[in-house]
Amino acid sequence: MPLNIDDLVAIDFHTHAEEPCCGPRDDGYDEFQAGMANYFKNPAGAQGMxxxxxxxxxxxxxxKIACVIFPVDAERETGFRRYxxxxxxxxxxxxxxxMxxxxxxxxxxxxxGAREARRLVREFGVKGFxxxxxxxxxxxxxRSAYPLYEAIAEEGAITLFHTGQTGVGAGMRGGMGMRLKYSNPIHLDDVAADFPDMPIILAHPSFPWQEEALSVATHKPNVYIDMSGWSPKYFPPILIRYANTMLKHKMLFGSDxxxxxxxxxxxxxxxxxxxDEVRPLILKENARRLLKL
Structure with missing residues (x-):
């Protein structure tokens, strides 16, 4: 049954497929998820549920909410097999x-990876990465990532990048080896310039680099922001200001x-x-247009 967009309340642009598909969880995975659960005050993760x-x-x-769903391939850095x-x-x-x-x-x-991306789009109907x-x-x-971007762009798919601080490894020894520097949204400015026709979504309020994210999204027509990963009551005022004005057509609802x-x-x-006139844009209409639904 296809999506009936008109009946939907919203489109959630940021949902995770967390449970591994390939047997028992890897060593350390429970501890990683417990740390995430503590960061987000999420009892389900802490209880392995x-x-x-x-x-x-x-x-x-x-x-009646549609969801964009994805795993995260971080096998090389975490040692956890990807879903x-x-x-x-x-x-x-x-x-x-x-879905x-x-x-x-x-x-x-x-x-x-580039070959895999093309196959996933063509044979499995994947809409983004x-x-x-x-x-x-x-x-x-x-530039080592560019062959993958080129494949995604040529297939007409969307890219979504985590930006800002992360709950991954938060509070764990050494932050589980996670380095925050990689997720400054200004690093996406080059990508947006070099792949001007590939939609790029900056995920989350990009603490502590919120203004960098707003700058890139304002400057580059192909850059959007999803508002996931934070309760809206903690959104910085400048994010709300831009959501109401200059970027009202480029903001997307996402939960995390x-x-x-x-x-x-x-x-x-x-x-x-x-x-009032911006709420439906954020909750559904901007995503509808970006996904070409």
């Missing part, structure tokens, strides 16, 4: 009324499920000073 992709589909269907892109895409294909599949490929996989520079340990402007639920995000979104 993260939702499966199918459970995620059911949750979103009940709420297979193909499996996430297959489950999304069984839930086409509510939009994205994938994730470590740019270090080079041409092999998630990158996490801090988890994947790379600067987005590194399962770390933050759409129930919590939407409840807090009602309390912040967003103009």
């Amino acid at each position: 993260l939702p499966t992709v199918q459970e995620t589909a059911s949750y979103y269907r009940e709420r 297979e892109n193909e499996e996430v895409a297959r489950i999304a294909a069984e839930n086409t009324d509510i 939009i599949p994205f994938a994730s490929i470590d740019p270090a996989k080079g041409r092999l 998630k990158f996490h520079p801090t988890m994947q340990g790379f600067y987005p402007y590194d 499920w399962p770390a933050i639920t759409p129930d919590r995000w939407l409840k807090d979104f009602e309390t912040i000073d967003i103009r």
